[in-house]
Amino acid sequence: MRRAxxxxxxxxxxxxxxxxxxVPVGAQSSGVSAADLLGAAERAADGxxxxxxxxxxxxxxxxxxxxxxxxxGDNGRVRxxxxxxxxSAGTELFDAGSDWxxxxxxxxxxxxxxxxxxxxxxxxxPVDVAGHAAQVVEARTLxxxxxxxxxxxxxxxxxxxxxxxxxxxxxxxxxxxxxxxxAEPQFAHPPIATAGVSTQLRSLPDGMVAPAQxxxxxxxxxxxxxxxxxxxxxxxxxxxxxxxxQQDGALDTKALPAxxxxxxxxxxxxxxxxxxxxxxxxxxxxxxxxxxxGDAPSADVVAVSTTVVRDNRSTLERVVDWLLAPIRF
Amino acid sequence: xxxxxxxVSAYLDxxxxxxDADAVAALAASDPKWAAAIDDERAVRSALRSLxxxxxxxxxxxxxxxxxxxxxxxxxxxxxxxxARHTYRWVGAGVAASVLLFVGxxxxxxxxxxxxxxxxxxxxxxxxxxxxxxxxxxVAPVVVQAGLFK
Numbered sequence: 300m301r302r303a304x305x306x307x308x309x310x311x312x313x314x315x316x317x318x319x320x321x322v323p324v325g326a327q328s329s330g331v332s333a334a335d336l337l338g339a340a341e342r343a344a345d346g347x348x349x350x351x352x353x354x355x356x357x358x359x360x361x362x363x364x365x366x367x368x369x370x371x372g373d374n375g376r377v378r379x380x381x382x383x384x385x386x387s388a389g390t391e392l393f394d395a396g397s398d399w400x401x402x403x404x405x406x407x408x409x410x411x412x413x414x415x416x417x418x419x420x421x422x423x424x425p426v427d428v429a430g431h432a433a434q435v436v437e438a439r440t441l442x443x444x445x446x447x448x449x450x451x452x453x454x455x456x457x458x459x460x461x462x463x464x465x466x467x468x469x470x471x472x473x474x475x476x477x478x479x480x481x482a483e484p485q486f487a488h489p490p491i492a493t494a495g496v497s498t499q500l501r502s503l504p505d506g507m508v509a510p511a512q513x514x515x516x517x518x519x520x521x522x523x524x525x526x527x528x529x530x531x532x533x534x535x536x537x538x539x540x541x542x543x544x545q546q547d548g549a550l551d552t553k554a555l556p557a558x559x560x561x562x563x564x565x566x567x568x569x570x571x572x573x574x575x576x577x578x579x580x581x582x583x584x585x586x587x588x589x590x591x592x593g594d595a596p597s598a599d600v601v602a603v604s605t606t607v608v609r610d611n612r613s614t615l616e617r618v619v620d621w622l623l624a625p626i627r628f
Numbered sequence: 629x630x631x632x633x634x635x636v637s638a639y640l641d642x643x644x645x646x647x648d649a650d651a652v653a654a655l656a657a658s659d660p661k662w663a664a665a666i667d668d669e670r671a672v673r674s675a676l677r678s679l680x681x682x683x684x685x686x687x688x689x690x691x692x693x694x695x696x697x698x699x700x701x702x703x704x705x706x707x708x709x710x711x712a713r714h715t716y717r718w719v720g721a722g723v724a725a726s727v728l729l730f731v732g733x734x735x736x737x738x739x740x741x742x743x744x745x746x747x748x749x750x751x752x753x754x755x756x757x758x759x760x761x762x763x764x765x766x767v768a769p770v771v772v773q774a775g776l777f778k
Contacts, residue, residue: 353767459764461765474764529752542749542752544752551742554743556746576754576769590744
């Protein structure tokens with residue numbers, strides 16, 4: 300339901316491009332718009348079974364890394380290794396071989412920004428992905444810089460590959476092999492939810508920040524609190540998403556994984572990691588530990604973090620927050 | 629005989645009791661020194677009374693009043709001093725409280741040591757992104773969990 304609302308809102312935004320988004324090659328012959336194609340792709344896995352191997356490639360510094368994982372789909376449930384995600388009961392993540400479940404609650408309608416405010420969408424192709432013909436939805440910034448390619452199976456509308464382009468680097472997730480509607484994967488759902496449920500919030504407690512607009516065109520579309528006390532701000536620019544998590548306490552820098560790069564974000568020292576998902580930034584301020592991550596280009600994650608760092612609290616409020624941080628509940 | 633004393637002046641001022649006044653009169657009648665002392669005192673008084681009245685120099689009273697006003701300006705009233713002392717007391721209390729709070733904040737051990745689990749946070753993010761139906765997007769967070777962050 301929640302995903303449907305999110306996708307629906309995004310599709311409405313994309314629909315405004317229909318007239319201009321139909322582009323070259325295969326798309327011209329089929330008359331498929333970028334908005335229609337992405338909307339169909341989002342729904343495809345709900346009615347499809349598939350089994351295959353996915354390759355994740357990303358660049359960490361000057362090193363290109365690659366990871367290969369088995370993936371299965373069963374009408375809305377997607378299994379990667381032992382981890383299964385399904386959309387039917389809210390969004391749930393569970394271990395098919397164990398008994399734990401994590402649920403993400405909240406069915407709010409979120410005002411997702413219109414992606415056409417930042418991007419021009421177009422359809423090209425078809426191209427070959429893992430032996431399947433696929434149309435490609437390209438998203439470019441208004442000044443023409445390529446940001447994302449989404450490869451959609453021309454027969455089943457299943458997303459076969461996704462590239463996020465960051466200058467000369469490309470972060471991609473793609474099927475190396477996929478068999479569709481042939482196998483019937485069975486995922487056993489644990490009978491009891493044993494892990495936490497997060498809830499939607501209208502506001503955050505004192506000392507935590509929730510700017511409505513951040514980075515270059517990202518809008519706050521959700522605030523949540525997990526049972527372990529972690530607060531999540533969820534931002535979207537209509538195409539990419541970034542979350543900023545806030546946790547009370549002092550950052551245990553020794554517990555951070557190796558490989559981080561020390562950077563300054565908005566005048567605050569932070570540690571930045573490059574992951575297959577995208578950039579991750581970790582920093583602390585006034586007794587709160589912040590973690591920003593998302594599927595957006597790294598520059599966008601940094602821009603979002605910079606805005607959050609530069610919150611609009613007065614100096615006195617910051618001093619009070621800092622003083623009270625150790626005793627805040 | 630006692631020499632003349634300050635009863636001479638009091639006698640002429642008329643402030644002695646009747647007995648004392650009679651005693652001084654008896655002394656003046658019997659003792660030439662007392663009689664001379666009384667005559668001298670009476671002569672001095674008479675001479676002073678005969679002096680003309682002296683007028684103050686021009687501008688004297690103006691200068692006096694200006695001097696008085698200047699003194700008034702430089703004087704802080706007790707009330708204002710009391711108010712200032714009251715204010716200083718509160719400011720002092722505030723500063724002391726702030727210092728105590730500051731020291732207390734430093735002294736209280738912060739036991740909430742945060743170790744952000746990037747893998748779980750990545751999962752939470754991708755769940756919000758509604759990517760469960762996209763077969764490739766959920767893979768990246770899983771790789772994050774498996775390969776980089778525990």
